Amino acid sequence: MRRYIARQLVQLVVVVLGISLLAFAILHVLGDPVLLLLPQNAGKEEFARYHRLLGLDRPLYVQYWKFLSSAVVGDFGKSWYADTPAFKLVLERMPPTIYLTFSGLFVALLIALPLGTLAALRRHSWVDSLCTTVAVAGQAMPLFWLGIMLIIVFAVRLKALPASGYGTWQHFLMPAFCLGAALAPITMRLVRSGVIEVMSMEFIKTARAKGVAEPMVVVKHALRNACIPVITVLGLQFGQLLGGAVITETVFAWPGVATLTVESIRNQDFPVVQCAVILLALIIVSVNLVVDVLVGLIDPRIRAA
Amino acid sequence: MSTVSAPGKLELAELGPVRTQEHEPERATLRRLLRLRWGVGAGVVLLVIVACSALATWIAPHDPLAVDIRHRLSPPAWMDGGTRDHLLGTDPVGRDLLARMIYGGRVSLVVGVVAVLMSATIGVLLGLAAGYFGGNVDWLIMTGINVMLTFPFVLLALAVIAVLGPSLGNMIIVLGVAGWPIYARVVRAETLTIREREFVLAGRALGMSHARLVFRQILPNLVSVIVVIATLQVAQVIILESFLSFLGLGIQPPTPAWGNMLGEGRLYMLNSWWIATFPGLAIFVTTLVINLMGNALRDWLDPHSKL
Numbered sequence: 324m325r326r327y328i329a330r331q332l333v334q335l336v337v338v339v340l341g342i343s344l345l346a347f348a349i350l351h352v353l354g355d356p357v358l359l360l361l362p363q364n365a366g367k368e369e370f371a372r373y374h375r376l377l378g379l380d381r382p383l384y385v386q387y388w389k390f391l392s393s394a395v396v397g398d399f400g401k402s403w404y405a406d407t408p409a410f411k412l413v414l415e416r417m418p419p420t421i422y423l424t425f426s427g428l429f430v431a432l433l434i435a436l437p438l439g440t441l442a443a444l445r446r447h448s449w450v451d452s453l454c455t456t457v458a459v460a461g462q463a464m465p466l467f468w469l470g471i472m473l474i475i476v477f478a479v480r481l482k483a484l485p486a487s488g489y490g491t492w493q494h495f496l497m498p499a500f501c502l503g504a505a506l507a508p509i510t511m512r513l514v515r516s517g518v519i520e521v522m523s524m525e526f527i528k529t530a531r532a533k534g535v536a537e538p539m540v541v542v543k544h545a546l547r548n549a550c551i552p553v554i555t556v557l558g559l560q561f562g563q564l565l566g567g568a569v570i571t572e573t574v575f576a577w578p579g580v581a582t583l584t585v586e587s588i589r590n591q592d593f594p595v596v597q598c599a600v601i602l603l604a605l606i607i608v609s610v611n612l613v614v615d616v617l618v619g620l621i622d623p624r625i626r627a628a
Numbered sequence: 629m630s631t632v633s634a635p636g637k638l639e640l641a642e643l644g645p646v647r648t649q650e651h652e653p654e655r656a657t658l659r660r661l662l663r664l665r666w667g668v669g670a671g672v673v674l675l676v677i678v679a680c681s682a683l684a685t686w687i688a689p690h691d692p693l694a695v696d697i698r699h700r701l702s703p704p705a706w707m708d709g710g711t712r713d714h715l716l717g718t719d720p721v722g723r724d725l726l727a728r729m730i731y732g733g734r735v736s737l738v739v740g741v742v743a744v745l746m747s748a749t750i751g752v753l754l755g756l757a758a759g760y761f762g763g764n765v766d767w768l769i770m771t772g773i774n775v776m777l778t779f780p781f782v783l784l785a786l787a788v789i790a791v792l793g794p795s796l797g798n799m800i801i802v803l804g805v806a807g808w809p810i811y812a813r814v815v816r817a818e819t820l821t822i823r824e825r826e827f828v829l830a831g832r833a834l835g836m837s838h839a840r841l842v843f844r845q846i847l848p849n850l851v852s853v854i855v856v857i858a859t860l861q862v863a864q865v866i867i868l869e870s871f872l873s874f875l876g877l878g879i880q881p882p883t884p885a886w887g888n889m890l891g892e893g894r895l896y897m898l899n900s901w902w903i904a905t906f907p908g909l910a911i912f913v914t915t916l917v918i919n920l921m922g923n924a925l926r927d928w929l930d931p932h933s934k935l
Contacts, residue, residue, distance in 0.1 A: 463915040
């Protein structure tokens with residue numbers, strides 16, 4: 324187990340390094356930060372002065388090393404827009420994003436677990452067809468449109484829920500549903516195929532043979548085992564989930580990291596963008612690692628593979 | 629132990645759901661046919677959408693940029709205050725929504741197809757290289773895939789567009805360049821297994837070059853997989869393109885695109901729901917039919933696939 328975790332940790336470091344390189348390259352190779360900082364009519368000397376000031380006249384690998392070594396201790400530079408450290412800005416916006424992500428995950432499971440299980444137990448019935456239809460439609464649905472339609476119906480027409488913002492539990496309903504709806508189709512498919520596979524296994528027959536009630540067979544024996552692929556894939560999908568959170572946050576004006584990132588991109592506030600990108604990547608990779616280890620703990624067969 | 633349990637196993641198997649197993653293949657065939665029919669239906673709808681955007685100049689009821697200030701924010705024709713002149717209503721400066729939607733399809737379809745062609749090319753080449761050569765090449769490419777797949781694609785595209793500046797060309801490049809990992813991952817996995825097959829070994833024994841082995845012996849076996857992924861990816865790219873345009877980082881107004889129309893509509897959703905609703909519906913229907921077609925294509929090309 325130790326070696327397994329160590330191997331995953333090495334992978335984590337490599338991926339985070341890769342993402343930091345990507346974040347650095349986007350700004351320094353594709354564009355020139357000074358071009359964004361100075362007014363368009365600034366003279367050549369002014370450009371050169373700023374280049375020296377920001378250390379941009381040094382070779383790229385020196386710059387990257389400097390960026391990386393200060394990033395490790397949480398120093399991503401000051402925001403060019405607000406006069407605060409980028410790290411602090413991003414950290415402040417983290418909790419709403421995390422709450423949103425988890426409530427989205429919760430909604431997805433709330434939809435997917437019962438529907439997927441039912442579809443698996445009654446294959447080719449109307450429940451199964453309904454699931455397939457919902458899944459196909461859900462995968463084609465542009466999240467931001469779904470969000471706007473929800474706002475038009477529930478906030479503008481029915482005046483039942485707040486259209487945007489953050490604070491009370493009512494604020495959570497629409498964004499969480501929106502994000503959950505994005506994740507539900509794939510989760511439902513996984514639950515369905517997982518349950519179908521498990522239900523044909525020997526130990527289900529054993530459980531039935533020894534007289535366990537059918538609901539217990541499904542919940543305790545089948546669903547538990549069907550959960551392993553679901554957890555694995557959901558863990559791997561965490562990045563996509565955060566991507567969905569980016570879209571959901573922008574539609575509902577949710578004060579999370581994603582909104583901050585989109586704002587900073589609009590303001591071309593690159594220290595904040597870089598910081599947000601790297602922190603989000605770190606979270607995604609850690610979640611992946613935790614899921615890997617958890618699954619390895621639950622199911623020893625996977626560790627060997 | 630095993631001798632004791634073997635008869636028990638048999639008995640239990642007989643007690644098990646034998647009937648459904650007999651019915652399974654029939655039902656599966658039925659479902660496949662049904663799905664194919666859905667696929668054909670979806671294909672027809674897609675063809676209509678493509679034809680509409682291709683022939684936009686002739687069939688659009690108005691010039692998509694023509695401003696009709698007397699009829700600004702007029703609702704769809706069937707509602708109170710709607711006019712026959714503007715079937716789906718107008719936007720804040722009185723431009724015809726239907727005409728803009730018909731023109732808007734062009735952007736989405738062109739971006740979708742071109743970006744997918746780009747990312748498929750890059751992804752297939754990298755996947756072949758990783759699977760065929762293995763070793764360090766494989767490690768490097770796999771790390772690249774992991775990095776790209778870990779990170780939310782949306783954020784990456786946003787960051788790059790912010791530096792390069794929003795334009796049609798930049799958007800195609802970003803979506804095209806960043807979309808490769810999906811292809812690379814699948815192609816690599818397939819290549820790994822095909823590489824060990826007899827016909828490849830035979831080819832190698834005959835002294836074929838690497839290029840010939842990869843492109844003439846291995847690649848033809850992967851075409852159907854690649855076509856299926858590419859079809860499904862067109863839908864994903866269209867959604868992403870719309871989102872970027874929705875945020876104002878894609879196609880710039882006044883050029884009509886479904887995404888930027890939706891973005892504009894969001895500002896007016898309190899009173900004029902139709903501006904945001906119809907372009908979104910267009911995106912939804914387009915991606916839906918592309919997905920249905922992709923699924924049918926997969927069933928048709930690879931009936932044994934469990935996906």
